[in-house]
Amino acid sequence: MNAHGTKVRNKAVTLLRDGVKNADVARKLAVPLGTVGYWKHMDRAKRGECPGRPHTACPRCDGRQLAEAPYSYLLGLYFGDGHISHYSAHRVPNLMITCAESWPGLMDDCETAMRAVFPENSVCRVRRSGCRNVKVYSKHLHCLFPQHGPGRKHERRIVLEPWQQAIVDAHPWEFVRGLVHSDGCRITNWTTRMVGGERKRYEYPRYFFTNVSDDIRRLYTDTLDTLGIEWTHCTRHGNPYNISVARKASVALMDAHVGAKY
Incomplete structure (x- = not known):
C-alpha cells in the first residue's frame, strides 16, 4: 500500500x-x-471515528482488574512456548502459544487463561503441522509481557517487573504449572538394585524442566525454592539446561498442583 x-x-x-x-x-x-x-x-x-468495538481496557494503562492466577499460568506458558509477533506496522500484535496436538487439555487450559486475561479480545486456534497456535490479538501485549524484545529469549535478559513478581509470589503454583506445561514433562524413570542377590527393577516418577535461558531456569528454581520443592541440575552433554525434581515428597507436591500434561 x-x-x-x-x-x-x-x-x-x-x-x-x-x-x-x-x-x-x-x-x-x-x-x-x-x-x-x-x-x-x-x-x-x-480521528476516533472508526466504528466497531470500543477501546479495550488494559490492567496496566487503565487500571482494569487483572485475573492474576490465569495470568501467572499464561506467563509461564509464554516463557516456554510463547511469542509476540507483528506482521506489519499496521497490524495489532498477537500473543501466540504453540501447543502440541498430543495435549488437548493443555490447549484448553491455555485458551481459558487467555480469555480470562483478555476478556474483551477474541482468542483463536491456528492449525499447524502437529500443533496448534493459540492466539490472542491486543494492543496491550507489551504492557502485560514487557519481557518481549528482539531475538530469542535466551539471547536477552528475562527479568520480572515488580508487579509481575508480586503476582508470581501470590500464585506460584500457576506459574510453575505454566512453565512445566510448556517446557517440562512428568516421566517415569527406572533403575535396578541388587536385593538378596537378585537384581530388581524399580520405577519412580520425575519432573523435568528444560530451557536454554539461564534467567528463565532461575525464575523456575527460585519459585520452586519458595514452595519447598527440592530440585537438582541435570547436566547433559555439558549443558545445564535441565532441572530435575525427583524426591518423593517434592514429586507428590508437584503431582498435587501441576500434574502431567494431558
Whole structure:
C-alpha cells in the first residue's frame, strides 16, 4: 500500500474527507478499491471515528482488574512456548502459544487463561503441522509481557517487573504449572538394585524442566525454592539446561498442583 506514495495517500484522504465515494477516489487516482478503503479506515481510526468495538481496557494503562492466577499460568506458558509477533506496522500484535496436538487439555487450559486475561479480545486456534497456535490479538501485549524484545529469549535478559513478581509470589503454583506445561514433562524413570542377590527393577516418577535461558531456569528454581520443592541440575552433554525434581515428597507436591500434561 505504501508503494502508491505518501502524496497519493494524502490526496485520497483529502477526497474521502470531502465526501467523495471510495470507488470514485480509486478511479481518479488509479488505486485499488481495497487500498482506498483501508486508507479511509485508518484515517477514521486516528480521528476516533472508526466504528466497531470500543477501546479495550488494559490492567496496566487503565487500571482494569487483572485475573492474576490465569495470568501467572499464561506467563509461564509464554516463557516456554510463547511469542509476540507483528506482521506489519499496521497490524495489532498477537500473543501466540504453540501447543502440541498430543495435549488437548493443555490447549484448553491455555485458551481459558487467555480469555480470562483478555476478556474483551477474541482468542483463536491456528492449525499447524502437529500443533496448534493459540492466539490472542491486543494492543496491550507489551504492557502485560514487557519481557518481549528482539531475538530469542535466551539471547536477552528475562527479568520480572515488580508487579509481575508480586503476582508470581501470590500464585506460584500457576506459574510453575505454566512453565512445566510448556517446557517440562512428568516421566517415569527406572533403575535396578541388587536385593538378596537378585537384581530388581524399580520405577519412580520425575519432573523435568528444560530451557536454554539461564534467567528463565532461575525464575523456575527460585519459585520452586519458595514452595519447598527440592530440585537438582541435570547436566547433559555439558549443558545445564535441565532441572530435575525427583524426591518423593517434592514429586507428590508437584503431582498435587501441576500434574502431567494431558
